[in-house]
Amino acid sequence: MAQEASKSAYDVVIVGGGIGGLTAGAFLAQAGKQVLVVEQEECAGGYAREFQHGLYNINPSLHVTMGCGPAGPSGHGLIDSALRQLGVREQCEFVAVDPFYRVQFPDFQMDVPAGRDAYLEVHQRAFPEDAKGLGDLVSLCSQIYQEFVRFPIVPRWRDWALMPVRFPKHFRHANATLGSVVKRFLVNPRSMAAYAALWPYLALPPSRVSFLQWATMMTSYIEEGAFYCRGGFQGLADALAAGLSNHGGELVLGTRVTKIQAASSCVQGVSLESGQEIKAPVVISNIDANATFQHLLESGQVPSRYMRKLSRLEPSLSVLGLHLATDLDVHSLGVPKVTMIAPWDLDSIYTDGLSGKVSGLGMHIPTVYDESLAPPGEHLVVLQAFIPSDADDLSPSASARFAEELLQRAESVLPGLRDHVTFVEGLSQEGQQQYPLHRIGPMYGWAASPQQAGSRRLPNRTPVEGLFLAGHWTQPGHGIWTVVLSGINVARLVLGKDASECLWPFAL
Numbered sequence: 309m310a311q312e313a314s315k316s317a318y319d320v321v322i323v324g325g326g327i328g329g330l331t332a333g334a335f336l337a338q339a340g341k342q343v344l345v346v347e348q349e350e351c352a353g354g355y356a357r358e359f360q361h362g363l364y365n366i367n368p369s370l371h372v373t374m375g376c377g378p379a380g381p382s383g384h385g386l387i388d389s390a391l392r393q394l395g396v397r398e399q400c401e402f403v404a405v406d407p408f409y410r411v412q413f414p415d416f417q418m419d420v421p422a423g424r425d426a427y428l429e430v431h432q433r434a435f436p437e438d439a440k441g442l443g444d445l446v447s448l449c450s451q452i453y454q455e456f457v458r459f460p461i462v463p464r465w466r467d468w469a470l471m472p473v474r475f476p477k478h479f480r481h482a483n484a485t486l487g488s489v490v491k492r493f494l495v496n497p498r499s500m501a502a503y504a505a506l507w508p509y510l511a512l513p514p515s516r517v518s519f520l521q522w523a524t525m526m527t528s529y530i531e532e533g534a535f536y537c538r539g540g541f542q543g544l545a546d547a548l549a550a551g552l553s554n555h556g557g558e559l560v561l562g563t564r565v566t567k568i569q570a571a572s573s574c575v576q577g578v579s580l581e582s583g584q585e586i587k588a589p590v591v592i593s594n595i596d597a598n599a600t601f602q603h604l605l606e607s608g609q610v611p612s613r614y615m616r617k618l619s620r621l622e623p624s625l626s627v628l629g630l631h632l633a634t635d636l637d638v639h640s641l642g643v644p645k646v647t648m649i650a651p652w653d654l655d656s657i658y659t660d661g662l663s664g665k666v667s668g669l670g671m672h673i674p675t676v677y678d679e680s681l682a683p684p685g686e687h688l689v690v691l692q693a694f695i696p697s698d699a700d701d702l703s704p705s706a707s708a709r710f711a712e713e714l715l716q717r718a719e720s721v722l723p724g725l726r727d728h729v730t731f732v733e734g735l736s737q738e739g740q741q742q743y744p745l746h747r748i749g750p751m752y753g754w755a756a757s758p759q760q761a762g763s764r765r766l767p768n769r770t771p772v773e774g775l776f777l778a779g780h781w782t783q784p785g786h787g788i789w790t791v792v793l794s795g796i797n798v799a800r801l802v803l804g805k806d807a808s809e810c811l812w813p814f815a816l
Contacts, residue, residue, distance in 0.1 A: 311563045312580065317587040318344045318558075320802060321578050322594060323565045323604070326354025327788055328779035329594030330548035330559075331795025332802075334394050337557030339803055344588070345552060346580065348564040353545030354594070354779075355748075356788070364731055365681040366631050367540050368690060369748055371646060371672045373788040374528040376402035376535035385532060387544070387792055394551030401538040403677050408534035409646040411505035412721055418502060419644060422533040435499035442503065445493040446530065449523035452477045453531075456524050456762075456784075461797050462807035463763060478520060483758045486522045487514035487655075498652060505648045508670050509787070510756045511624045511694065513658040518761035521785055528789065536645065536677050541788070568593075568604040568775065573611070575774030590774045590802055594795075597753070597766060597781035611771050621760060624786070625661065626699070626749020629692035630714055633731035636722055638673055638687045647671040649717050661694040664706055666713035669693040671721060686730055691718050697750040711743035752786035753779065761785060768798045776801060 320336050322329045325347030337343045351357050355369035375385035384392070391397040407419035418434060421427060428446060432439040455475045460467050472479045481489065486504055494500045504514045506529075510521055537543045549559055560580075567579040568591055577587040593600040601610050601618060650657060650668035657668035675687040682688050691714040702710060719725050734744035754760045765783045768776050778798045780786035801807060 311560050312582050312584045318342045320590045321588040322592045324594035325352035326594050328791035328795040331792050332778050332798045334551035335799040337555035343557040345559045346565050347561050350562045352549050356541040356545040358540040358542035363683045370541040372534040374532050375789040396547040396551045399547040402535040405534040410644045412649045427530045438494045438499040441493035449527045452523040453527035460808045481519050484519040486517045486519045489519045501652050511752050513655040515655050518758045521756045521761040570609040573772050592776045594779045614771050622755040623697045623750035624752035624755045625694040626697045627692045628745045631733035632689045633686045634728045636728045645676040666693045753781040
């Protein structure tokens with residue numbers, strides 16, 4: 309039976325208990341608002357949710373993030389600061405992941421450390437001809453990051469007019485792709501591939517992904533480090549949920565919002581699947597933007613121009629993956645938590661993925677840092693590769709081929725893996741295919757192209773009065789760090805704070 313809210317009216321209702329929605333709800337509750345967060349699953353967290361299978365605790369979506377330490381390129385890390393301000397920092401133990409990833413090419417591998425000097429030293433030692441170019445490229449990314457955190461939440465016309473002066477790097481690179489910029493600084497194609505190997509974290513290849521988005525992400529990883537939440541990122545979601553409830557907010561689980569009530573393009577409240585009607589002058593959607601505007605709002609409540617814009621936006625890719633456990637001694641093999649297995653032509657991973665082939669993949673082994681996630685002597689292994697978000701379900705033979713290609717490439721790092729599999733998530737029915745695939749997506753909301761990144765993404769404020777967006781379908785982008793920031797910015801807007809303020813540092 310669907311649960312119901314305790315009251316029939318709130319100041320703010322949030323649709324979806326993912327990280328962005330929980331963040332917005334917790335800060336609004338702390339500011340004194342009566343807040344209700346409605347989550348259709350039995351557990352909050354969105355992509356941060358952990359799935360328990362006996363002694364195996366699997367998170368298929370989140371592997372590392374940034375912003376969790378007490379020091380970063382702009383002071384305290386964003387997530388660290390947010391949890392401290394909410395009074396729940398002690399509920400999360402963040403572990404620094406170093407090296408924060410390995411790149412595995414057919415005839416070359418490199419473990420990439422955190423810290424600017426260490427990062428540069430490893431790359432420059434491998435590709436000395438690009439030593440200066442790489443240093444200049446990393447410096448450019450750092451300058452773009454510093455401009456990003458000074459950028460207004462909602463730019464005014466004056467901000468756009470002064471952009472060439474106040475934000476010159478953003479102005480110059482607004483339409484640039486990662487591939488186009490890298491070619492200006494690096495000469496060795498292998499050096500270019502090694503530098504751009506983490507592109508799957510943005511789900512578009514170097515030739516298509518926004519350089520501004522890349523620069524912001526990589527600067528934070530390089531200068532601040534990558535972090536894992538011990539026990540799984542469900543712990544971060546639980547801490548934010550505690551911040552919500554500790555300040556008087558309410559979280560209802562296992563209940564779906566079936567309608568956002570609106571009249572004359574003005575929010576009135578929501579309807580729950582139980583039939584309960586809830587009044588609220590403000591609704592924040594932390595779910596799929598298409599579902600929000602096409603299914604939850606009645607026709608005519610959203611301007612046609614906005615709907616046409618929505619129809620033109622490109623969703624990000626989805627992923628297909630295997631969730632396994634193995635009794636291989638991963639520690640003795642020296643395998644890090646994150647490995648990107650790739651050919652030298654990074655763009656071929658994308659083009660092959662569009663046709664259902666696997667030429668590169670991400671391999672994540674969280675038990676390298678957290679042995680509590682699996683039985684003693686075993687390690688969790690998550691193997692993932694991209695497919696188009698609108699692709700039909702693969703046939704049984706195509707699924708078997710996809711799984712076989714994942715395992716074959718993973719065995720270049722974990723020799724003998726398929727002979728040492730102790731658990732496969734989803735393998736429960738006799739006669740079922742040997743390796744069930746799990747689909748997630750669109751993985752990152754909208755694709756992170758230059759035309760859909762940063763301030764060009766859907767704004768947090770919508771044309772429906774009282775309706776706001778949080779999460780990875782809105783500004784500033786996707787990733788845990790970024791959706792936490794989206795939740796903070798939405799809370800600022802709802803509270804009537806000066807939207808011309810910069811993104812960081814935040815204060816509510």
